[in-house]
Amino acid sequence: xxxxxxxxxxxxxxxxxxxxxxxxxxxxxxxxxxxxxxxxxxxxxxxxxxxxxxxxxxxxxxxxxxxxxxxxxxxxxxxxxxxxxxxxxxxxxxxxxxxxxxxxxxxxxxxxxxxxxxxxxxxxxxxxxxxxxxxxxxxxxxxxxxxxxxxxxxxxxxxxxxxxxxxxxxxxxxxxxxxxxxxxxxxxxxxxxxxxxxxxxxxxxxxxxxxxxxxxxxxxxxxxxxxxxxxxxxxxxxxxxxxxxxxxxxxxxxxxxxxxxxxxxx
Ligand SMILES: C[S@@+](CC[C@H](N)C(=O)[O-])C[C@H]1O[C@@H](n2cnc3c(N)ncnc32)[C@H](O)[C@@H]1O
Numbered sequence: 001x002x003x004x005x006x007x008x009x010x011x012x013x014x015x016x017x018x019x020x021x022x023x024x025x026x027x028x029x030x031x032x033x034x035x036x037x038x039x040x041x042x043x044x045x046x047x048x049x050x051x052x053x054x055x056x057x058x059x060x061x062x063x064x065x066x067x068x069x070x071x072x073x074x075x076x077x078x079x080x081x082x083x084x085x086x087x088x089x090x091x092x093x094x095x096x097x098x099x100x101x102x103x104x105x106x107x108x109x110x111x112x113x114x115x116x117x118x119x120x121x122x123x124x125x126x127x128x129x130x131x132x133x134x135x136x137x138x139x140x141x142x143x144x145x146x147x148x149x150x151x152x153x154x155x156x157x158x159x160x161x162x163x164x165x166x167x168x169x170x171x172x173x174x175x176x177x178x179x180x181x182x183x184x185x186x187x188x189x190x191x192x193x194x195x196x197x198x199x200x201x202x203x204x205x206x207x208x209x210x211x212x213x214x215x216x217x218x219x220x221x222x223x224x225x226x227x228x229x230x231x232x233x234x235x236x237x238x239x240x241x242x243x244x245x246x247x248x249x250x251x252x253x254x255x256x257x258x259x260x261x262x263x264x265x266x
Contacts, residue, residue, distance in 0.1 A: 003122045006225035008099070010166070011055065011120070012078030014223050017170060018216045019082050021058040025213040031062035033204070034115060034144060038248060038260045041066040047110035050134060052100040052127060053117030055079055057086035063113070064089050072096065072134075074103055100127035106134045115144045118238065119228045128242035137265040141244060143258070148229040150254040153197045155229060158221060165222035177218045181211075184218070200253035235259050 001009070024030055032041055045067035051059050054073040060083070063071050073095045075083045080097045087093050096103075100114065100121065112131045118124040131141045148155070165173060184206075191202040206214060221227075230238075232249060235257040239247045244261025252258050 003226045004099075007120050008077045010224045013170065014219065015056050015077065015079030015082050018219070019056055019086070021056055021061060021086060023210045023213060024208040025210070025216075026058045026061060028062060028065050030205070030208075031059070031066065034252075034258070035142065037250060038258065039140075039142065044068050044111065048108060049111040049113065050074065050103065050106075050109050050131075052103065052112065052114040052131065053120070054083050054095075057083040059113060059115050060093060061086065061088050064092060068092070070094070072103070072106075072109070074098060074100055076100075100124075101130050103127075103130040103134050105130070108136050109134050109139055110136065111140050111142060113142050115142075116146075118143055119146045119230060120224055120226055122226055122228075124238060125241065128238055132242055132244065132263055135263040137263055139263050140260055141239070141242075141263070142260045143235075143238070144252070145230045145235050145257045145259070146227065147235075147251065147256045148231045150251065151198070151229060154255075162222060162227070166225050168222075173219060173222060174215075176222070177215050180218050181215055184214070198255055201255050204253055230257055232257065 028041065044063060046069045048070045049063055049068050050072035051063065052074045054060050054075040056079060057073065060071050060073045069092065071093045073083060073093055076097060076099045080095065084095050100117070112135060118127060121127060135141065165176065168176065187196065188202045188207050190196060191199045206217065209217065236247055236249055236259065239259055239261040245264045247259065247261040250258045
């Protein structure tokens with residue numbers, strides 16, 4: 001099986017186990033943090049938007065709560081069933097069980113979001129191209145990616161570990177997550193006192209998650225077959241190769257990249 005298909009399969013299995021989007025993890029507060037400093041919630045009101053790689057529908061529901069007029073939700077994995085079930089205003093959503101590169105060329109979308117998705121696709125170029133075609137002229141593509149910069153120590157630990165963990169069955173991976181969970185709690189506490197690596201992320205995001213969602217986040221790091229950590233240059237290049245203009249990039253909490261670009265008037 002290709003890396004892309006294996007990753008989709010891994011996420012299908014993951015989201016059938018971790019189905020809900022409760023608490024801070026699915027909140028508008030978190031969405032507002034994700035899209036700042038480039039977008040405000042108000043800017044999504046009455047817009048026609050798409051989300052590529054919707055998983056359990058967490059971001060779709062955030063977009064609806066922010067007032068989107070219509071959301072196209074793209075999810076290729078077996079999580080499609082969970083996505084359809086979790087959507088809060090189904091009359092405003094079109095769900096498509098396709099990969100991102102198959103997004104229809106609507107040509108009238110105001111925004112397309114891909115949050116935590118392109119770094120799980122070995123060749124994201126065709127997905128960026130499909131997003132470009134589906135946007136209206138002047139529409140925006142917004143992406144959140146794992147970053148390489150700011151993650152040096154973390155990557156030294158996680159990359160060797162993932163060689164093993166991406167092959168583990170659910171029960172073993174869940175047991176490993178439990179082992180990692182408790183030292184992580186102490187690490188978060190120490191971040192209050194010391195300028196430790198990933199401090200911004202630990203205190204602004206992870207500490208606000210419920211214990212269940214912290215476990216999911218650890219699992220999500222260890223489970224998928226393919227995960228790439230982008231440098232700033234690589235993240236920007238995705239957009240410039242995709243012919244987007246007015247490309248802006250932000251080092252979110254010092255460990256990840258948010259990138260936004262605009263489709264030019266053709
Ligand atoms: C980390 S999850 C993010 C889910 C959601 N965006 C969120 O933030 O809650 C990545 C999602 O991308 C999906 N995915 C993987 N490969 C994809 C592809 N080629 N096209 C579209 N989605 C894909 C996975 O099935 C998975 O649900």
